[in-house]
Amino acid sequence: MISVGILANPASARDVRRLIAHASTVTVAERCSMIQRALIGLARMGVDRVLIMRDHGGIAQGLELAQKNRRKDQPLQWPKLEYLEMEVGGEATDTLNAVTMMCEQECRVIIVLGGDGTHRLVAHACGEIPLACISTGTNNVFPKFIESTVAGMAAGALAVKKVQQELVCLRNKRLMLEINGKAQIPALVDICVTSEDWIGTRAVWRPKDLRELYLSFAEPGAIGLSSIGSLVLPRARELDEGLEIMMEPSSTNGIKVEAPIAPGLITEINVDSCRPLRLGEPKSIRIPKGTLALDGEKEIEFNAEDQVKITLDPLGPWSINVDKIMGMLAKNI
Structure with a gap:
């Protein structure tokens, strides 16, 4: 059958x-x-x-x-x-x-x-x-x-x-997430590190809170957080790499992009840096506390005592x- x-x-x-x-x-x-x-x-x-x-x-x-x-x-x-x-x-x-x-x-x-x-x-x-x-x-x-x-x-x-x-x-591809040595459910598109101390409403929509963004791909014409990457350094989903993006609203460095991070919501994002994310290369987050959003929804709160690692994996x-x-x-x- x-x-x-x-x-x-x-x-x-x-x-x-x-x-x-x-x-x-x-x-x-x-x-x-x-x-x-x-x-x-x-x-x-x-x-x-x-x-x-x-x-x-x-x-x-x-x-x-x-x-x-x-x-x-x-x-x-x-x-x-x-x-x-x-x-x-x-x-x-x-x-x-x-x-x-x-x-x-x-x-x-x-x-x-x-x-x-x-x-x-x-x-x-x-x-x-x-x-x-x-x-x-x-x-x-x-x-x-x-x-x-x-x-x-x-x-x-x-x-x-x-x-x-x-x-x-x-x-x-997929984005593997590990917190204090414990594997979490991987993300398919993006993991965003925000400066918000609590989860609250799960949706990510305040640009001032965005600090780090890890993308498995960033295709032109996309909506959501991956649109930030697509406006700086597009990456097809078939490509064997993703993107690592650092953001700081108050910084005078980097470039500004007008990104459609939600339907009908276009915001100015200050991108400090954007570089390729290689397969199998673990990344440690930089800010001491905040929340982690996986595929557009905040799910995990973390602080300075937590060790957070993100790795791009080919076996999605x-x-x-x-x-x-x-x-x-x-x-x-």
Whole structure:
């Protein structure tokens, strides 16, 4: 039985950036619709079964309602839909547990609907299973905006082996974080060191607080913190290096860039220095205390007694190239 997992975060795209900027919101109804379109794409490619997590946000309930309300004369164009047997508490551990179960049940691909933070959690637990990344969060850099019908077709084509993984997937980099010798969940795009003493609202949006920024890639046209790097020294995600950026608002050195650090929020950033970050080269942070934001959200407070190390690693998750798969499926006439 050919199986695919779908992980949809019902809570992504709901943080403070809707108040201080103009970030959009993807409704639960739209997420349900996106999943249904992906299911149709999966079925047409020959996928037999889809595993999905129940949630408190209404996504699973919406899918069950869509199944119940379909017309009698209209066959359900979905694979067999199974809900994971697990407790759901509305925490990040739900995602980790769900992805672990998808791996144990031999899903060949996992479709992820969410932002950078959701993809970070999935990537930590998915092992070698490739991800089809669909953007529904706020500062979306790792996932891109893809029509879910096409994403479902591409994921299905890979799952049934119409295409070869090594030809259509990218091995992404990741940023490893170690605090006092203990490994944390890696970041996929950025780790930002801020001067704020407490986490507070998790979103990073005050430029005066930014001090250090470590990027796995920085592509032109990006939104969020990686846009700072893309305006100084762009780095493609395929390149075997990232960026290390130092910032100081009061400094008269360096250069100033107008960076879109959130949708509708363009701020002036004073970049003291920007240099390549080499693979496997550990970096110690410079300020004595503050907070660490991973993929755009503050998560960890630290002080002078803590030893924090950041290292760029080449063994991040596999992600599928939807355009490349659809191109390989094209028939020569």
